[in-house]
Amino acid sequence: MTINKAVMALAGFMVLLSVVLTQFVSPNWVWLTVxxxxxxxxxxxxxxxxxxMIFARMGLKPA
Structure with missing residues (x-):
């Protein structure tokens, strides 16, 4: 996996997680999406x- 793909995967996961948390825990979790x-x-x-930068230190290759 490349750094670019890892960043996009992390961002997508965080957005989906914040939507679930906003729906089921507290509306304030929408700030994570922001x-x-x-x-x-x-x-x-x-x-x-x-x-x-973190993914690069973990050893992922640039695109």
Whole structure:
């Protein structure tokens, strides 16, 4: 798996998790979705992605 695919998989998982938590636990979990979306948006312009840095340290290969 490449870093790009791992970042997308993590982001998708976090969005789905936040939707489930928002529905069944508390509406405040929607802020997790907002955070994930904002992080994806800023990384598209700046190239800075903390998750990608973590995956690189874990040994995943760049795309």
């Amino acid at each position: 955070f994930v979306g904002a992080n994806l948006f800023q990384s598209a312009f700046t190239g800075f992605c903390p998750a990608a």
